[in-house]
Amino acid sequence: MSSIPTSAEAMGAAHEAPALLALHALSVHFAGVPVVDAVSLAVRAGECLGVVGESGAGKSLTFLAALGLAPSAAAVSGRARFGATELIGCTERALDALRGRHIGLVFQDPMGALTPHLRIGAQLTEPILRHTGCSRRAARARALELLEQVRLAAPARCLQQYPHELSGGMRQRVLLAIALSCDPQLLILDEPTTALDVTIQAQILALLAHIKRERRLGLVLVTHDFAALAGLADRVAVMRAGRVIETGSAAQVFHAPRERYTRELLQAAREPAVPGGAPAARGAGAPVLAVEDLTVRYRQRGARRRRGEIVALQAVTVAIAPGESLAVVGESGCGKSTLTRAALRLVGAAHGRIAWLGREVGAWPERRLRALRRDLQLIFQDPLSSLDPRLSVERLVGEPLEIHHGELDAQARATRVAAMLERVGLDPALATRRPHELSGGQCQRVGIARAMILAPRLLVCDEPLSALDVRAQRQIGALLEALRREQGMSVLWVSHDLGAVRRGCERVLVLYQGAMAELAPSEALFSRPLHPYTRALLAAVPVADPDVQPGRLAQVRLTDGEPPPAGGCAFRTRCPQATARCTEQRPPWIEAGAGRWVACHHFERGADGMLRG
């Protein structure tokens, strides 16, 4: 291990040191079309360069091309110097001596980035053996040490495991360990947190901040999210359509951006995509959707040993009043999608009471449900795959009318479809297109039009923004909010991101591992979270401000607890306040104030609510 310079030394060095990696007028063309256009950037030792831009801005490709990893169809020109070596036009062999040895890389998509048939140990020792020529035994010891450094819970066992046995967060830590394995001078991270849950994302970012402090290496952080850069980057470059449009120190870019586009991106990172508004006129009458003790169990298929039941949803009780907007929030696997599917009677294995518009429909056969379904519509996370690829926009939007309004003739249908397309902001010229010919935002507008054309009483929005670019997110968020106010319908908003639903929803239900953790009016939840998990979620939401974010990252626990065995409180292994009682008893669902509910043995102690960002 190299000696560890203090962070003050590292900062001081950053200003004098020559560039580790210097790109000069680097361009990448595909079939003559420039995708990266004359990019010049530099990173010094001990410095973190943040590169930010929307998807398709060419930010990943820039660094792939510099390291000879661009697809073979790409034509790369310009210069890229690493120390004294010119990388462009360099032989594969010479690049191999640098990659993994002096330059570590971590890519997006931790799920696919590890070779499926090799154990973690083999993949981790591979670069060590190749580049340092040490013994197998020493490489193994080093691998174990690395896994400890990236704070994996059980490093020794992890070495024996295959990638598919690890979670996304664990894989990202392994990839980080691999990139760090030969003590590189430069570490390039391409969207390292994008595919991860909010709390895991915070852990990885905090870990990166820690590594940056501990080792004097140059860091390149490529991301679409300004907030992810806030605690880490010393300098920021903004890319758009293959060009660098603005560079500067982090303080400069965050506080006084020059370009309008930069301001837009910053604004997107700072404000929730769903704008706040006056609550819709609250209608009287029965809840549009109510579930009581809703439980969903799946029988697990698998090798005999692991066969058993998975409880996807545990006794959830909640109701949405007419005109109300309710958010269901939680991380992947928390049961939020299962809740909406079960409440809409789209999964079979549900137990408990389900009421639509005041009618008990839990035991109804599918045939009876069909006519009622028009009042409860759904829009999806992935806009493209939620549309039949073979149908035109016109037919897609018209289909609900064909099913539920058989009395309309083709002419009347076409008129309504045209009006709806206009309302959701789609050019009528797009009516004959197929989904794959549209952008993500346009597809989502089609999905919204399909749902809204029946004027439903409830719109269930299953993470409709998370697959979209930041700017499309804002547009779609605004559209949904406007429609909600116009129509006075109820909205059930499902999201993994607490920050996103801050303004748009009146009440928030937090789920953890299939069970309810906390239910509260939005204002109260954000100002005074009661459940430790809610607090962890709030603390994890990155803040796009370089003055605030480092302090927040410093508070994040770097290790991740393993999921606990059944019984007791599901959150106990990650909870800072856990006691013996949490292992023995499942916390009851108790009323903790006006309209507030929480499932925690310790909620009184957490009542200070000072963790708000």
Next chain:
Amino acid sequence: MRLREPRVRARLAALVLGALVLLALFGPAASPYSYRALDWRHLAVPPGFIAQHWLGTDALGRDLYVRTLSGLRLSLLIGVLATGVSVLIGVAWGAGAGWVGGRVDAGMMRVVDVLYALPYLFIVLILAALFGRGNIAVLLVAIGAVGWLTLARVVRAQTLSLKRQPFMEAARAGGLSDLQMLRRHVLPNLAGTVVVYATLMVPQMIVYESFLSFLGLGVEPPRASLGSLINAGARQMLSAPWLLLVPAVVLIVLLLAFNVLGDALRDVLDPHQR
């Protein structure tokens, strides 16, 4: 002409197939001979223009041009009909299993797995030998019963993956009945795959038929199929190689055209699949 372009290849293959079909239908009528007529004055003559035996004659003086084309007609007929049988069984079985799911699916697919692992063509062979030497109807059913297994698997996988697509959930949430979902969203999305597999299945069926005929279990003389002609030709390839070469070349062109068309259609219809 750019043969790398799948559309160009598809068009070319379709053109060749069209020509072969026309030849099979109307070709024999152009010759003064019939497929069973013996011409004692011209025994085993090589291709040429001797007495309008354009492609020569066999040892009994039967005209090879007419026999090859009527063999082609029979092979095409059996290939297309047997494919029809296979497609019907395969789509019904696969879509049914995939759509119903659960235990029914597991049971139905277990049947396919077991049949798949058996030397199925052997059983067909035994059946053909036992029940239907020369009986075309038996031959058709026996051959058609082989091909559906792969299609059933493909259609089931496709149905399952369609069922998991969010747009199916969207359809269910939109209040469509099972029948409406099948008719509007499942079957149309399966159609491309089925067309591709059916195109690739026809040549397979033709091969199976020719294979049985080659072993002497297919059509009986004096009728001819491409397989029985090749078998007869192979026995005399030392003295009269054209008896082997002519039907072999026709069969190769036929199979090649179907294979190229199927592959090209697959490239056009779903470029994501291999």
Next chain:
Amino acid sequence: MLGYALRRIAGIVPVLLILLTVSFFVIRLAPGGPFAAARALSARTRAELRQRYGLDRPLAVQYAAYLRALAHGDLGRSYSLRDEPVAGLIGAGLPVSAELGAAALALGALSGIALGMAAVLRRGGVIDRALAPLAAVTLALPSFVIGPLLALIVGVWLRWLPVAGWQPDTPRDLVLPAITLALPLIASIARLTRASLLEVLNASYIRTARARGLGRARVLWRHALRPALVPVVSYLGPAATYLVTGSLVVESVFELPGTGRYLVMGAIDRDYTLVMGMVLVYGTLTLLANLGADLLHAWLDPRVRHEAP
């Protein structure tokens, strides 16, 4: 892995039993019977023969007797081939057929994988460009066409190799039949390998491996090849079925003394014991080949092992 293998092997026995049972009754239900065809036997002789082979007893009794004999390894005697024990016929013919099948499989798999890899390693090179059209042509050539054509060209016109016949210990006799049988395998496997290797090389873990500076050769052999072979291995099941039927044709074209001819002969002559023996041999072979393919698949991909069969 071992548990998985044992479970799969145990799964073969019932399938084989079903196959034998179905075959047993189907051949007996078919019109005609042994000694019914052709030869002019007196009614009395025929009845005597039927009694001698136990064919006069009820089907259920015959079936029970067959299973009992099978459990003792007795496959019975052929009716048509001078009372030869079926086990002996198989013992004489199977080595020839097995040698042919193994040679074709090895040739097909090795050269197919090599060709597919070569095409990928030199994108746009001669092999890459020639592979697709050559494979298409080869796959349009059924074995009963390639066989005679190869015999005609290489054997008769060029006189390079013997056309037909079989002498023990002369591998030259096996060259043409093995190539005939292997050609479609080579074409399919080369095509599969090429497509799947191209796909794997685009996977994100290959980029990660390259980013570790492991070098082109190591990335290919250690990270890309095993996942790329998964579709090839899945193809081995159908390939085995193809080999079994293909060997029938090839043995007939090149007049090899294998076991293939007994099947057709036995079925036509209603030689029940001979057909059952063939069903047993080829059924076991195909099932074992499919099993081998599945086990290889489990070895290539650790995710498969962790699922139920």
